[in-house]
Amino acid sequence: MKSSTFPIGGIHPHEWKFAAESPIEDFPLPEEAAVSMAQHLGAPAEPVVAKGDKVLVGQVIGRATSFVSAPVHSPFSGTVKAVEPRADIAGNMVMHVVITVEGDEWLPEIDRTPDVPMEVRFSAEEIIAKIKDAGIVGLGGAAFPTHIKLSPQKKAECLIINGTECEPCLSSDDRIMREYPRQIIMGARLMMRALGTDTCYIGIEENKPEAIRALGDAAAYWPGLQVVVLRKKYPQGGEKQLIDAIIHRRVPSLGLPIDTGAVVQNVGTALAVYEAVQKNKPLIDNVFTLTGPTLEVHRNFRVRVGTPYSKILAFAGNLPDGPCKLISGGPLMGKAIANIEATTLKASSSLLIITGDMVPRNQEMTCIRCGKCVEACPMGLEPYLLNRLCRAGGRQDELEKERIYDCIECGCCQFTCPSYIPLLDMIRTGTAEVMKIMRSRPKK
Amino acid sequence: MDKLTISHSPHVHGRFSTRSLMKDVLIALVPAVIMAVAFYGWAALKLLVISVAGCVAIEYLIGRFLLKSPGSISDLSAVVTGVLLALNLPSSAPWWIPLVGAVLAIGVAKMTFGGIGQNLYNPALVARVFLLISFPVIMTNWTLTEPLVSCTIPWLQGQVDAFTGATPLGLVSEGLKSGIAVPEIMQQGQFTWQQLLLVSLGGSMGEVSSLALLLGFVYLLFRRVIRPTIPVVVVATVAVLTLIFSLINPARFTGPVFNIFTGGLLLGAIFMATDYVTSPMSFKGQVIYAVGIGAISVFIRYFGSYPEGVSFSILIMNSAVPLLNKYCKPRRFAGEVRNG
Numbered sequence: 001m002k003s004s005t006f007p008i009g010g011i012h013p014h015e016w017k018f019a020a021e022s023p024i025e026d027f028p029l030p031e032e033a034a035v036s037m038a039q040h041l042g043a044p045a046e047p048v049v050a051k052g053d054k055v056l057v058g059q060v061i062g063r064a065t066s067f068v069s070a071p072v073h074s075p076f077s078g079t080v081k082a083v084e085p086r087a088d089i090a091g092n093m094v095m096h097v098v099i100t101v102e103g104d105e106w107l108p109e110i111d112r113t114p115d116v117p118m119e120v121r122f123s124a125e126e127i128i129a130k131i132k133d134a135g136i137v138g139l140g141g142a143a144f145p146t147h148i149k150l151s152p153q154k155k156a157e158c159l160i161i162n163g164t165e166c167e168p169c170l171s172s173d174d175r176i177m178r179e180y181p182r183q184i185i186m187g188a189r190l191m192m193r194a195l196g197t198d199t200c201y202i203g204i205e206e207n208k209p210e211a212i213r214a215l216g217d218a219a220a221y222w223p224g225l226q227v228v229v230l231r232k233k234y235p236q237g238g239e240k241q242l243i244d245a246i247i248h249r250r251v252p253s254l255g256l257p258i259d260t261g262a263v264v265q266n267v268g269t270a271l272a273v274y275e276a277v278q279k280n281k282p283l284i285d286n287v288f289t290l291t292g293p294t295l296e297v298h299r300n301f302r303v304r305v306g307t308p309y310s311k312i313l314a315f316a317g318n319l320p321d322g323p324c325k326l327i328s329g330g331p332l333m334g335k336a337i338a339n340i341e342a343t344t345l346k347a348s349s350s351l352l353i354i355t356g357d358m359v360p361r362n363q364e365m366t367c368i369r370c371g372k373c374v375e376a377c378p379m380g381l382e383p384y385l386l387n388r389l390c391r392a393g394g395r396q397d398e399l400e401k402e403r404i405y406d407c408i409e410c411g412c413c414q415f416t417c418p419s420y421i422p423l424l425d426m427i428r429t430g431t432a433e434v435m436k437i438m439r440s441r442p443k444k
Numbered sequence: 445m446d447k448l449t450i451s452h453s454p455h456v457h458g459r460f461s462t463r464s465l466m467k468d469v470l471i472a473l474v475p476a477v478i479m480a481v482a483f484y485g486w487a488a489l490k491l492l493v494i495s496v497a498g499c500v501a502i503e504y505l506i507g508r509f510l511l512k513s514p515g516s517i518s519d520l521s522a523v524v525t526g527v528l529l530a531l532n533l534p535s536s537a538p539w540w541i542p543l544v545g546a547v548l549a550i551g552v553a554k555m556t557f558g559g560i561g562q563n564l565y566n567p568a569l570v571a572r573v574f575l576l577i578s579f580p581v582i583m584t585n586w587t588l589t590e591p592l593v594s595c596t597i598p599w600l601q602g603q604v605d606a607f608t609g610a611t612p613l614g615l616v617s618e619g620l621k622s623g624i625a626v627p628e629i630m631q632q633g634q635f636t637w638q639q640l641l642l643v644s645l646g647g648s649m650g651e652v653s654s655l656a657l658l659l660g661f662v663y664l665l666f667r668r669v670i671r672p673t674i675p676v677v678v679v680a681t682v683a684v685l686t687l688i689f690s691l692i693n694p695a696r697f698t699g700p701v702f703n704i705f706t707g708g709l710l711l712g713a714i715f716m717a718t719d720y721v722t723s724p725m726s727f728k729g730q731v732i733y734a735v736g737i738g739a740i741s742v743f744i745r746y747f748g749s750y751p752e753g754v755s756f757s758i759l760i761m762n763s764a765v766p767l768l769n770k771y772c773k774p775r776r777f778a779g780e781v782r783n784g
Contacts (some may be wrong), residue, residue: 410453
């Protein structure tokens with residue numbers, strides 16, 4: 001197999017895949033859980049349970065309210081303690097269903113046997129309906145409802161399964177590829193049926209040889225599925241970069257992946273699709289890495305949605321004195337956690353703990369125009385210039401001409417900047433302003 | 445754990461810092477510095493120390509008393525400028541020359557524009573060209589100073605004996621003026637491959653050894669401090685142009701090998717033209733910039749009144765950098781914009 005990669009920019013951060021050899025363990029059930037109704041971008045779900053209701057695992061507790069929305073199912077059995085706004089990881093108040101956990105009783109229709117049914121028994125419409133009802137969202141991070149991505153406006157030519165896991169530290173995708181290869185392949189086949197395509201590429205970076213072998217073996221039984229080994233480079237897992245690396249087509253500016261004929265889904269999503277369609281199991285848990293570059297504990301857990309971060313943090317062992325940074329997601333694109341009593345979401349993939357010298361940002365210095373940000377940008381932008389225009393203020397027309405809206409917020413520029421300039425912070429604020437102006441224009 | 449720090453992503457940073465990059469440039473300059481001190485002796489070391497101390501002192505004093513800002517000397521960029529300035533001087537220069545140079549490089553070319561990152565022209569080269577024009581006799585006095593290593597190597601001994609007080613490029617220039625054809629000058633000069641690649645005496649302190657400069661280049665590439673684009677394109681441009689000219693008229697024009705390994709071409713292409721602040725950002729810009737440097741160097745060497753042209757050509761192309769940055773955009777990811 002010849003390995004390929006995306007051609008523009010990119011960086012090579014430390015891998016720090018300390019948790020890669022830790023098998024997946026079931027995370028103990030908390031006494032109390034709070035399930036957010038805002039699991040993804042788009043409209044939040046509407047609670048359909050009230051205080052005092054008894055719930056079972058897999059029962060619907062939040063109903064989808066619009067097109068870009070997915071229902072929420074109870075990950076626990078017990079009693080609804082409250083339906084109230086609570087702070088999420090960033091401190092924003094979001095409607096939560098708070099459940100006092102009692103036992104672990106599942107809805108009877110969920111198949112919890114270890115069988116792996118490998119035949120596709122449903123039509124495309126049935127598969128998409130089951131995915132929609134199971135509340136599946138993209139587990140690669142953006143948490144976009146999967147049924148919408150599987151109903152593109154153009155005919156899909158191929159499905160791309162994203163097993164790159166290019167962010168440092170994270171190992172959950174690597175673990176599920178090693179431990180559930182047949183299930184992932186089955187999930188991919190179901191999505192191929194849903195999209196009406198007979199081609200599927202599974203992109204995995206070469207630093208995960210066991211995952212490559214496992215999925216390669218599992219895929220070999222079925223026509224149309226092919227594992228593509230990719231050279232290690234961040235942000236390979238970015239949708240646009242992955243499509244470019246595998247089918248050598250570029251998503252146009254302001255366009256969608258389907259403009260290239262490809263639909264990209266994460267390996268975690270493929271596993272969730274398998275569970276939903278073949279086992280009737282809605283999306284109530286996911287595999288989660290607890291790690292940190294300076295930590296001694298590196299584990300992978302199957303964590304139910306709605307588990308408080310503080311419970312997971314308790315497994316990290318003793319943390320050093322001084323400030324820490326807790327991150328949900330990877331070190332390059334993850335979100336810092338401001339509230340450790342917040343709970344996990346469907347698309348949460350890790351609790352990453354950063355301590356010591358890496359916590360504070362370094363003092364910003366003058367730009368020395370080294371051009372390293374231009375070299376690193378996978379979208380071919382000029383971060384130093386965007387930074388300057390954003391700081392100047394009122395230069396939105398120039399920012400638009402410089403295609404600031406192409407930024408995928410991967411952070412390569414800021415990672416590589418020798419002057420520690422917060423390039424991405426500036427670009428984010430600029431993008432928000434430019435997008436506001438662009439949206440306010442009448443459509444042609 | 446007592447406090448949570450929050451910030452936007454990214455939460456990790458790569459290994460580069462301005463200081464680490466400058467430190468790597470200094471390490472890359474070590475072979476050239478060793479060669480200079482070995483073959484020009486204590487005189488070279490003296491100039492080097494005065495130059496570095498002068499540059500750092502001027503930057504510190506201006507920062508402290510004029511700008512009243514926290515000092516920028518810890519980023520080591522003034523040290524780099526000091527070393528480069530010294531390597532651009534003849535070892536016979538008096539002690540005050542690097543001091544004047546430091547005032548020009550740091551005081552005039554760098555700090556008046558706002559310090560690191562703001563200057564339009566390469567500080568060390570501004571100083572060198574200014575000194576060359578103001579003190580032409582001192583700056584072209586190639587009298588050999590006492591070396592640290594004894595010149596017992598036979599081909600080197602020959603070089604010292606044959607030394608007539610001019611650089612190889614100077615010899616060619618003089619020879620052509622008195623009507624001697626290039627092949628004859630080459631024969632008189634007895635230029636050997638050892639001289640071109642290993643040790644060449646007479647000339648600026650940094651021009652002793654092409655090999656030492658190339659070693660530094662490999663180190664800079666290995667540490668990813670610079671990309672190969674600018675040096676390679678400069679040298680390639682010089683090679684192509686001199687090849688064409690020397691084929692058309694071998695009696696009048698020197699060939700590629702001679703031009704690449706003599707004078708300040710390698711020093712300029714590797715260490716001066718690649719200065720971050722004064723070179724373009726995008727690949728396309730860097731190629732145009734480097735072609736310009738190579739071409740102007742060749743034309744000055746062939747047709748100008750100075751035998752050397754690299755310093756001037758880099759400064760000329762420095763002034764084109766803002767325009768190159770404006771018009772040479774990097775290759776965007778997506779060529780087309782959907783829906784206009």
